[in-house]
Amino acid sequence: MSTPATQTDTATTGRIGDSPLRPDGVQKVTGEFAYSSDLWLDDMIWGATLRSPHPHARIRSIDIGAAMATAGVHTVLTADDVPGRNRVGLEHDDQPALADGIVRYQGEPVAIVAADHPEVARQAAKKIVVDYEVLPAVTEGRAALDPTAPLVHPDGNLVRHLRIRKGGTVPDSAPVVVSLDFEVGMQDQAFLGPESGLAVPAEDGGVELYVATQWLHVDQRQICQALALPPEKVRLTLAGVGGAFGGREDLSMHVHACLLAMHTNRPVKMVYNREESFFGHVHRHPASMRYEFGADEDGRLRYGKAEIVFDGGAYASSTGAVVGNGGTMGLGPYRFPVVHVDCFGVYTNNPPCGAMRGFGCVQAAFAHEALMDELADRVGVDRIAIRQLNGMREGDENITGQLIDSAAPVGELLQIVNDLPLPPAPTGTRDLRDLPGGVANTTHGEGVVRGVGYAVTYKNVGFSEGFDDYSTARVRLEITAGEPVVTVHTAAAEVGQGLITVEQQICRTELGVERVVVHAKDTQVGSGGSTSASRQTYVTGGAVKAACEAVRTAILERAAAAARTPVAGLRLDGGKIVSSSGEVVAALADLLGAEAIEETVEWRHRPTSRIDPETGQGDAHVQYAFSAHRAVVDVDIELGLVKVVALDTAQDVGKAINPAAVMGQIQGGSAQGMGLALMEEIIVQDGIIRNPSFTDYLIPTILDMPPMKIEVLEYADPHAPYGVRGVGEPPTISSGPAVAAAIRQATGLALRRVPVRPEHITGTL
Amino acid sequence: MDFLQPRSWAEALEAKAAHPGAVPIAGGTDVMVELNFDKHRPEALLDLNRVDDLAQWWTEDGRVRLGAGVSYSRVIDELGDTLPGLAMASRTVGSPQIRNRGTVGGNLGAASPAGDAHPALLAAEASVEVASTRGTRSIPIAEFYTGVKRNALEPDELVAAIWVTPPSGPQQFSKIGTRNAMVISVAAFGLALHPDRRTVGTGIGSAAPTPRRAPDAESFLAGELDWDGRRELADSVAREFGERVRAAASPIDDVRGTAAYRLHSLSVMARRALAWAWHDYQRAA
């Protein structure tokens, strides 16, 4: 069977601050890496899903007769076959694993089939006859709050309303008042590896699930509930993940594959195709926002007012937390004496929305950054200066009254991107690939205007608002073939970000041992928490560090006892215990013999607290990470086509544990943010997705993404392990607004919606 | 599903005659997508990749005979000077992988209004050689497209080749996509100046149920151009040409773009393409 094996890394060097090669890197480039869609067992059968064609309908009846009668079909299951509580969900148990009575979005799973061949399973699924009574649907976020709107769930369409009130009432006027409305379309994570996994029935009546996910234990909890099984009977192992970006935080095929495996007593594999993938995971919330800032004549902010509506779609997923972020972070990294924010998350009959890189901050940043530009123009200062004047600093309070107690280099980051050399003005005949439209040959320079735009952001790292956010690490040190070997075991998902390498680097640094084996990620160890919120290097990194320290303490105590010397001053290096004077006290091999030292640690970052429900005040977040971007674009103003010429950035990462991986995160995150500004949108009309394919859901190609200049600052956060700051999300937040600002500058248009389409620029909507 | 693999052109025609429902497959870049998305379940696939002649091109009686199975990559590499409009269009198709597999014959077989070869072939006034066991016939390109994704082939016929006269004047091709590579056209325009005949050829893509010419724009421009003196082109002429190209289109709104944008972009592309072509013509003097 090809299931994920324990990683044995070929690189045996690389400590903190180095950039050792990733074990999966060469495999991925050469096509050798085993993704979850490559899982295989010789006796496995295949699952397929029947989904609702309607955004809102009552199921009158389901006839599975013809499907069951199809040759090669093993079983067909519906809600009636879910043994446990037929409800799953990250924050609220509001989503049936299989629709029971009502479907609330197009694509909602209604029935599942297992068959000998995937094609047979798909064809059989089409033979299931579902009698639907179509119900009126609500398909727009603000409309969902209308008291006369159709109800998506019995308790109403509001998922969460967050209020922030600070500094008294908003003044009736200010010397300068700017306001705008802004809309952000629905972005998709567009990970390349579709949802897939393999469920294997176990002899003890339980099930083993190999699956691509972001958080094994939160999956396990939901599967247990649906299957009515205890955790020890639902064992998960991480399979090769082909990207995540938030879209794998919710369940997809997990419960379905387990149900089919347990009903048929056969291993069941499920793999979505690209089209199904668009229905198989949550998307980024579309947002509708109204902002108003008041300022002094010189541009100093007096107040900030915002109303943000996130369309959460049919099920809550992480809408509550997105509202938490979007609201508490929603005015950007600026100082506001008076604050009035209302942030809503609502149910509609649109596709469910949940986690995606940047998590609520991405949408808000488009609005607050557009408004800061507007303010600069009104006051008559430049766009860097207005941000530096109002930028948050260490020691400030943010809008929830939380003290910013480590570096907040807003002004410096902006200065850095501003000081980077600009790309030269174009001269002579230009390579078509450097022009808007590329080799499609739409301009040789005609109509092309250059624009420059800036944006800055801050993003909370880790889980917030009092969540018990922890990670577990088990570290074992033993002698294998005469050599000391460390094995590190966590359940923290490697989704392509390079966590495996980071775990190894930490172990090498802490234990002075070169060979570090990373155990398969599974539920045989405690939760690692989610691979999201830019948190794993911080939280699982912290847990691995703490477990290493416990192992080290045990070893050194043993060495001290054996050598009858005090522990103080002893350290581990190169497989030896060395005294403060550099003398070798003992070799690990001699000290340990056949014995192993193993420690398991559950590690928490400092606690956060809930915010006050009336005022939104409180220490909601663990840490903040800051970044700034400068975008340079060439816009063909006659055709509305855009070429991003430069996308340069500066970011404070606290400490770059793996500098090459940091660069990768910044480049990828910037491309994803740029994609939202320019092209990435799931087009939903009346609850129906119009472009569920990579033919029409466009993501940037190599010819859309410019080379980047990246400046990394390392202002250690004294509260975080090694001083690290989350890296993955800030670039996705500040890049898009910078691109949008640059297009505004080139065109002179207001452009209050992203993605910016050629129609917006040419007035041909 | 049967998989037929003829080894010669004669065998291919016989197979198609015997199995009129068989779907020919060349590069497969359209066919495989349709199969994977379960859009069609043909009774048989007719693989044309073993028919060597189909992937050849040569010059005969002063015209290029481009075998239906010649890939875009080869058009770009081998025919860039001979068939510049088609080569420019080929450069905009998909990605390197798609250009290596995809063929001009396949573009004609699919007959999508968004196919990129069509505007260039229309402007160049190409003709399509189609064949069956009943014989061979030549179809003028403008008559080849009969409806949305429909063409003039009879059920037993295959596309053998495309015949194109190497140009006597400059050619241009432009295509709008909402990203800078690997994108299906939102609107496309092909232009060829034919100084030998003193005519103008045009082709419009993605802006009508079929690829089509803009005959009124063509005759207008042919009459306005100073073919002998090669004097500067009046801006008003370029604009009027653009407007007439626009008037020839009848696009729809869809997820890729609005009808209004398609019309607007056609007028801009036509005006610009004309300026570049005329500039080339002046320089060639």
Ligand SMILES: Cc1cc2nc3c(=O)[nH]c(=O)nc-3n(C[C@H](O)[C@H](O)[C@H](O)COP(=O)(O)OP(=O)(O)OC[C@H]3O[C@@H](n4cnc5c(N)ncnc54)[C@H](O)[C@@H]3O)c2cc1C
């Ligand atoms: C990722 C991707 C990107 C693409 N981008 C573009 C693009 O930018 N521009 C564009 O125009 N197209 C694009 N396409 C579509 C496709 O590549 C082109 O239409 C291509 O020309 C098809 O050629 P093929 O040889 O692959 O055809 P196939 O897929 O083999 O066949 C296409 C059709 O033609 C028929 N056919 C093939 N040969 C013959 C013959 N000799 N006689 C009769 N019928 C025949 C087939 O039965 C089928 O109906 C893209 C496709 C993909 C998958």
